[in-house]
Amino acid sequence: MSQSDILFDYKHIWHPYSSIVNPLPCYSIISAKGVYLKLKNGKKIIDGMSSWWSTIHGYNHPILNKSLKKQIRKMSHVMFGGITHPSAILLCRKLIKLTPKKLDCVFLSDSGSVSIEVAIKMLIQYWESLGQKRTKILTIKNGYHGDTFAAMSISDPNNSMHEIYNKFLPKNLFADAPTSSFHKEWNPFDIESFRKIIKENSLKIAGVVLEPIVQGVGGMNFYHPMYLKNVKKLCQNYSIPLVFDEIATGFGRTGKLFAFQHADVVPDILCIGKAMTGGTITLAATLASRNIADAISTSSRKCFMHGPTYMANPLACAAANANIKILEKNEWQKQISSIEKQLHENLLPLIHHERVIDVRILGAIGVVECRHFVNMPLIQSFFVKNGVWIRPFRKIIYIVPPYIINSDEIKKLINAIKKALDNDVFFM
Template sequence: MNQSDKNFDYKHIWHPYSSMTNPLPCYSVLSAKGVYLKLNNGKKIIDGMSSWWSAIHGYNHPVLNKALKKQIKKMSHVMFGGITHPSAVSLCRKLIYLTPKKLDCVFFSDSGSVAIEIAIKMLIQYWQSLGQKRKLFLTIRHGYHGDTFAAMSISDPENSIHKIYKKFLPKNFFANVPISSFHSKWNENDLISFKKIIEKNSLKIAGVILEPIVQGVGGMKFYHPTYLKKIKVLCDYYCIPLIFDEIATGFGRTGKLFAFEHANVVPDILCLGKAMTGGTITFAATISSRHIANTISNGKIGCFMHGPTYMGNPLACAAANANIKILQKNKWQIQVSNIEKQLYKELSPLLKHENVIDVRILGAIGVVECVRLVNMASIQNFFVKNGVWIRPFKKLIYIVPPYIITPKELNILTNVIKEALDNPSLFI
């Protein structure tokens, strides 16, 4: 990228969570292969973020590339209304095979946020089909489910990036976040807040939605699996459908194929995205139980009222099929397990650091919670200069590397995090 392009980008292109008048620096990536991003100056840096959780097999994977090339020769896109195609049918077969037996009706969309919107719409229409006008949802604080409006309404209203939109969003129910962490002892008191809300408002609640085990943008905390089990019991008792948002955690990130497997519970609706295509192209799925799908379909309207233009996109389906083919070889289980062990060994000692509050590790997720806020521009520059790509937020420095990362490459990531913690100028 030449200086003219840089200037144009700075002046005209709005990047995520950034300002047009005082934007954060952007680094020009010319290509990517394996775990490396190649910058325009020729420097290669190790990607510790998997492009926001998605590129689980790294970049330019030959199996994924081959599938994309094969599909694009046939057709890159065709509308899904009144049309189907082999790639979509094949992918649905795989998703139904991978997920619990109860989940067997697949609805495609083009992003994670939209998959959440679809799940919410499904349950609103589900209750309408049963003659009830339920429209409120119950979740827990510190959650994050996307940046579209319905998704924002079920993300934490006080402590999230969506606080400025609070007055424009529906007022849903928010229980206290569980205190029992994944590796600690279960505390029954964690259920009190949720239980009170669902008992009092059970006839108003259309559904419960949770990020199973891992709360992402809301603080990168991992809660106890027993919490999910108890929530499922309450949902079943009050006949309230349960949605699991596995957009970030699905496809192996936590050490299980899906995070809800840590608790051995099954939702009524499952939302998938991010890693579904191995980070090659945007795609998502909302998978419901047959009961919910049939109730909606047998209702007054007779069909589910949603249909994205790029729903069932053949190119995305082909990539997702190839991604699952790679996963089914089961190398990811060993890869994620090895990453977890190394993260424990190399990040856990940072608990003694004066600038560290906590270190949290689960599967291929490593989180260092700092005492002070990061200076985003400064710390990003520091990371790039030291050969890694890590994008922290607030007080959190976290990594979610591609599963194919080598011990040596992962060690570089963790060492640079240690070096950053020793540099006061990188924090506010």
């Protein structure tokens, strides 16, 4: 990659959550293998982010690569309207087998945010099929569900990056976020805000949408499983469908295949994405219960009104099938357990650092919450110089490494965080 390429990027390419006039620094990656990203100068850095939670088996995994090569020799894409293909059928079989028996109708899309849009459209069309106009979604504060418009409307309205769009977005219902943390005692009062809202608005609510156990961009909070149990019970009492957003947490990240399994409850609709293809190519899915799918499909419209062009892309489906094949070997459980143990041993002690409010660990997720906002450009440069890729946000420094990471590589990630905490210049 030439200097002119870098200058072109700087001037013309708009990167996520950045400015086109004064963009955040970008680091040129020319290749990746295992847990390492290779910079244009030849230096290798450890990816502590799994490319935003997705590359769970590391980069250039031979099984994933083989699946893509095999599929592309047949076809890279074909429309899914009026057509089907073996990779999609096999994937849907696998997804139904992996998830609770109740979730046996699969709608494939091309990103996690779109899978949330699909779920919300399902909820609205479900109630229309029953002769009711319900358009309100109940969720909890500090949530994040994606950057498309319906997804933004159920992300935290005041403390999220989407605040600027509030006047345009539909108004939904937000209960207080639970304060009982995953590893501490359950406080029954946590559910009262949710209980009050669902009781007072039960005839307006089309569905409840939550990130189970782990609230991601909203603050990396891990809440108590009893909260989910109580939410499920209230949804059943009022016959309101429950949707779980497992886009970030699905496929083992929290120590369970899906985070909702920590609470032993089952949603009516499940959204998955990110790690579904092992970080190779974009794909997502919305799994619905049979009664919701049947109600939509037997209504006056006769069909579900959504159809992405790249729905069930054969390449993506092939990669997802290979990814699930790797997971089915069950090595991920041992890998996650090992990562979690080391995070407790090496990351948790940072809770005593003067710049740290809290350290939270669950599965292969390690979170350091700082007292002050992080200076993103400076700390990012520091991490790269120290051989790691960690991308903080606001007051949060967190790592979600690939499952294949080894002990020395985890130590390097944690040591870089520790060194950063010791330096005034990285905090505002």
